[in-house]
Amino acid sequence: MPVQIDDILLAEPRGFCAGVDRAIEIVERALLKFGAPIYVRHEIVHNTYVVNDLKARGAIFIEDLAEVPAGATLVFSAHGVSQEVRREAQARGFQVFDATCPLVTKVHVEVAKLHREGYEFIMIGHKGHPEVEGTMGQLTDGIHLVEDVEDVAKVRIADPSKVAVVTQTTLSVDDTRDILAAVKQHFPLVREPKQQDICYATQNRQDAVKLLAPQVDVVVVVGSPTSSNSNRLRELAERLGTPAYMVDAADDLKAEWLDGHPRVGLTAGASAPDVLVQAVIDRLRSFGATSVRSLPGVEEHVRFPLPMGLGDKSMAEVAASRS
Known part of the structure; x- marks a missing residue:
């Protein structure tokens, strides 16, 4: 049958979500303002259709900045990048637009602030994910990745009174809760984010x-x-x-x-x-x-501002470029 x-x-x-909308719009506006090609480090967001659509309009997705010619326009993906990548982009003289999701940037800012105060970090996330690589790459040392409850017991912190926890923003809420409970059990003085990192x-x-x-x-x-x-x-x-x-x-x-x-x-x-x-x-x-x-659900009205220098194209022009 x-x-x-x-x-x-x-x-x-x-x-x-708002972070994805913003990231895609940054590439679209860059293409409109500066013309093709626009180079993007890593897939702007993890979606095949979106990436192929932007490729067809002149975006070139790369992993190694050595693939980008001098003087080109470069966009960082929504997942964020390490400080090493930022320094290299600056040294190579690229015009850079940062499409890192502001909620990921919030995690980066928190890591930098607490590091200056002498904290080490436990990061809950998936090894190899670009967001995890970007967040861990905010520091050269003192940040430890855990992927599950078992990993927590392996972490060694120099001063257990100076440890903070951050998470990848796209994790399972339930899984993260279990891992965070294990972190608290092993490090009772752990400092949690002021707001939940999961977006x-x-x-x-x-x-x-x-x-x-x-x-x-x-x-x-x-x-x-x-x-x-x-x-x-x-x-x-x-x-x-x-x-x-x-x-x-x-x-x-x-x-x-x-x-x-x-x-x-x-x-x-x-x-x-x-x-x-x-x-x-x-x-x-x-x-x-x-x-x-x-089904009934939460209505989302979040919108993040664009980087300076990309706001002079009308939304009608951007919408027309998508069609």
């Missing part, structure tokens, strides 16, 4: 999945494999007992995932554009879905 889908429930909120968008999207998952038979997460926050949404739904799958595009959706699951929940990571969500909805309609409704 063919797969039959009855209802699609949409998580709210889902998709782009509002990550928190809101995970809360939305907690509401969505129990009401559906299967959850589909729109997001690229490299997207940390998208992976955490899929893992969260599965932890709640609902089968969950992640797709980079509508064509990735497999009919066998939906067999016997007439009610489908749909969400998207913070770096996934709505055009991909709509394409997945169209694919689900092809399986017979007639009802599409959004």
